[in-house]
Amino acid sequence: MFEEEQKLKKWKEEIESKTMPEERLEHAINKGFEQAKIKMQKRRTYKQGIWSIVVAAILILSFVTSIRVSPAFANAIASIPGMERIVEMIQDNKGLQLAIENDHYQPIDVTDETENVKVTLKGIITDETSLVAFHTVTFKEKNHPDFIVNYRILDTDGNDLSKKVSYSNNWGHETETESMNTLEIELNAPIPREPLVLEVQIGDDIDTHEVKKSISLPFQVQLQPVKKEQYEINEKVTVDGQSIMIKNITVGPLKTAVEVECAPENTKEIFGFEDLRIVDAKGEVWTSIKNGIYARYTEDPNRKIYFLQSNYFKESDELYLKFNKLMALDKEEATLVINTETEEIVEQPKDQRFSDLKMRGLFMDIKLKGEKDYYHDPFSTFYDAEGKELQSKWGSFYQSDDEINNFGLELPNVEFTNPLHFPLHAYPSYIKGNVKIKIK
Amino acid sequence: MTGIELVEKAIRGDDQAFLQLMSENKEALYRTALAYLKNEEDALEAMQEVTVRAYEKIKTLRMPEYAKTWLIRIMMNHCYDVLRKKKRYVLDERIGEWKGISDDFTYLEVEEALRHLSEKDRQLVYLKYLHDLKIKDIADMTSTPEGTVKTRLYKAVKTLRTFFEGKGEKGHV
Numbered sequence: 001m002f003e004e005e006q007k008l009k010k011w012k013e014e015i016e017s018k019t020m021p022e023e024r025l026e027h028a029i030n031k032g033f034e035q036a037k038i039k040m041q042k043r044r045t046y047k048q049g050i051w052s053i054v055v056a057a058i059l060i061l062s063f064v065t066s067i068r069v070s071p072a073f074a075n076a077i078a079s080i081p082g083m084e085r086i087v088e089m090i091q092d093n094k095g096l097q098l099a100i101e102n103d104h105y106q107p108i109d110v111t112d113e114t115e116n117v118k119v120t121l122k123g124i125i126t127d128e129t130s131l132v133a134f135h136t137v138t139f140k141e142k143n144h145p146d147f148i149v150n151y152r153i154l155d156t157d158g159n160d161l162s163k164k165v166s167y168s169n170n171w172g173h174e175t176e177t178e179s180m181n182t183l184e185i186e187l188n189a190p191i192p193r194e195p196l197v198l199e200v201q202i203g204d205d206i207d208t209h210e211v212k213k214s215i216s217l218p219f220q221v222q223l224q225p226v227k228k229e230q231y232e233i234n235e236k237v238t239v240d241g242q243s244i245m246i247k248n249i250t251v252g253p254l255k256t257a258v259e260v261e262c263a264p265e266n267t268k269e270i271f272g273f274e275d276l277r278i279v280d281a282k283g284e285v286w287t288s289i290k291n292g293i294y295a296r297y298t299e300d301p302n303r304k305i306y307f308l309q310s311n312y313f314k315e316s317d318e319l320y321l322k323f324n325k326l327m328a329l330d331k332e333e334a335t336l337v338i339n340t341e342t343e344e345i346v347e348q349p350k351d352q353r354f355s356d357l358k359m360r361g362l363f364m365d366i367k368l369k370g371e372k373d374y375y376h377d378p379f380s381t382f383y384d385a386e387g388k389e390l391q392s393k394w395g396s397f398y399q400s401d402d403e404i405n406n407f408g409l410e411l412p413n414v415e416f417t418n419p420l421h422f423p424l425h426a427y428p429s430y431i432k433g434n435v436k437i438k439i440k
Numbered sequence: 441m442t443g444i445e446l447v448e449k450a451i452r453g454d455d456q457a458f459l460q461l462m463s464e465n466k467e468a469l470y471r472t473a474l475a476y477l478k479n480e481e482d483a484l485e486a487m488q489e490v491t492v493r494a495y496e497k498i499k500t501l502r503m504p505e506y507a508k509t510w511l512i513r514i515m516m517n518h519c520y521d522v523l524r525k526k527k528r529y530v531l532d533e534r535i536g537e538w539k540g541i542s543d544d545f546t547y548l549e550v551e552e553a554l555r556h557l558s559e560k561d562r563q564l565v566y567l568k569y570l571h572d573l574k575i576k577d578i579a580d581m582t583s584t585p586e587g588t589v590k591t592r593l594y595k596a597v598k599t600l601r602t603f604f605e606g607k608g609e610k611g612h613v
Binding site for chain 2: 003004005007008009010011012014015016018020021024025026028029030031032033035036037039358360365
């Protein structure tokens with residue numbers, strides 16, 4: 001066998017004489033790793049996959065596995081075909097359920113596809129300027145790189161009418177190639193009655209997010225126009241020495257918005273209300289949005305708008321706003337400072353819940369020790385050492401064992417100077433009080 | 441940290457350990473991909489895909505000491521899938537791109553002969569002659585008795601010889 005082995009040796013040498021593209025190999029490993037991470041996250045967080053970072057919005061992420069709906073709601077949806085998965089999507093949103101019960105849901109069922117991605121617009125719910133669109137997304141090939149970059153609402157001339165876009169995925173339990181998504185788009189004007197197009201932009205490069213293809217789903221809003229109810233409140237309350245003013249409340253079919261102003265001289269940064277709720281005379285309760293955007297900033301850093309599940313379709317003579325628990329942290333502690341080169345956490349709140357900062361190219365992983373039911377995303381806009389404002393292109397989130405929240409952020413591909421400052425927008429630290437305000 | 445400790449950490453879900461493991465084996469993996477696919481671009485793509493598969497499956501790796509063989513086998517199976525999907529031998533089309541350093545045609549001769557082995561035997565030849573793995577390790581990793589591996593390898597090399605000697609029948613694959 002000597003001769004054969006000699007030949008095989010030569011053959012081996014020949015293969016080994018090829019130069020190794022070191023850097024490109026490392027890049028391929030990193031890309032594969034990121035891809036694997038995303039796939040695993042999709043699997044683990046059956047409710048939330050990747051979300052697009054919405055500028056100046058705060059997300060709450062939750063995992064709901066059992067379905068509970070009221071008999072009235074079950075009755076209302078029985079007549080609409082294909083509602084099962086939509087029910088799953090909105091099982092933690094009473095307001096949207098009420099909208100469907102009250103026939104404020106328009107089934108659509110339009111499909112369009114590219115070679116690899118198929119999207120079906122199932123139906124919509126509207127308010128004055130926003131709409132929620134339920135749709136399914138099917139990837140024909142399992143490991144295809146195509147993904148949804150963005151959504152837009154266009155008029156028939158192709159003008160973009162969208163102002164703010166947010167969406168969440170709900171991957172099928174078995175298939176992994178189909179997801180039921182909810183999309184909320186706020187338009188820059190009242191919802192038009194003319195024909196519209198929902199455009200789904202598809203890309204295949206997770207680095208550039210370049211739009212390569214698009215899917216067009218034509219529809220026309222036939223739901224009755226609705227008028228939001230507005231209540232001016234302007235009432236000041238104090239919780240644990242922190243002064244908070246409830247300014248106004250707006251009730252629409254998609255959600256109820258509560259505008260709140262914190263006094264600038266407060267020593268604590270108020271991140272949010274843990275149990276902000278509306279209660280009617282009979283004791284029925286509407287709590288905050290459990291899955292999606294639950295608050296939004298305004299131009300004034302002390303003023304925020306919090307979103308609750310809508311009670312629009314429920315008649316009531318008496319309504320109260322209540323809360324007992326606020327998420328708050330001393331202002332001087334409320335920043336995370338990191339160095340992406342040394343992978344060091346330079347500064348963080350005293351109880352040091354952040355750990356394991358890791359960089360893979362522009363992708364940053366960090367762990368946060370939460371508490372039971374802590375599903376808040378602490379990150380939004382951040383700043384480099386010279387004060388340059390930076391935004392993450394997208395992020396990921398999954399919760400592993402021991403209440404550890406794993407956050408991933410992709411840093412923008414621009415030059416910046418370390419360290420980076422992340423003003424925190426959530427943190428498991430709380431203050432307590434007992435507040436009840438009459439709305440009407 | 442020893443190699444085995446690193447692999448054990450990777451199995452337990454330590455991402456840094458996993459990345460280091462991939463990085464340490466990138467040469468072997470790349471050479472394997474190159475041997476199968478014959479060009480850099482496809483080999484790099486395979487590297488990415490194998491990283492995904494390895495990350496998904498590393499929890500199922502029962503013998504940390506054979507992590508390298510395990511990775512190479514994932515790569516070989518992946519490359520075989522790629523080639524099968526293409527339903528043609530890459531060698532025929534890309535042969536022009538493969539300009540080696542040696543003046544003789546040994547490389548091409550071996551490649552030609554390897555085409556006539558079954559995929560199972562070909563993988564065996566790769567593990568033994570490209571990656572210099574011990575027969576015992578191959579046997580352990582593939583849960584095959586050592587004697588069987590030896591016999592199969594012997595037969596495979598014998599088959600190669602018949603082709604080197606020009607005795608291979610055309611179409612006999």
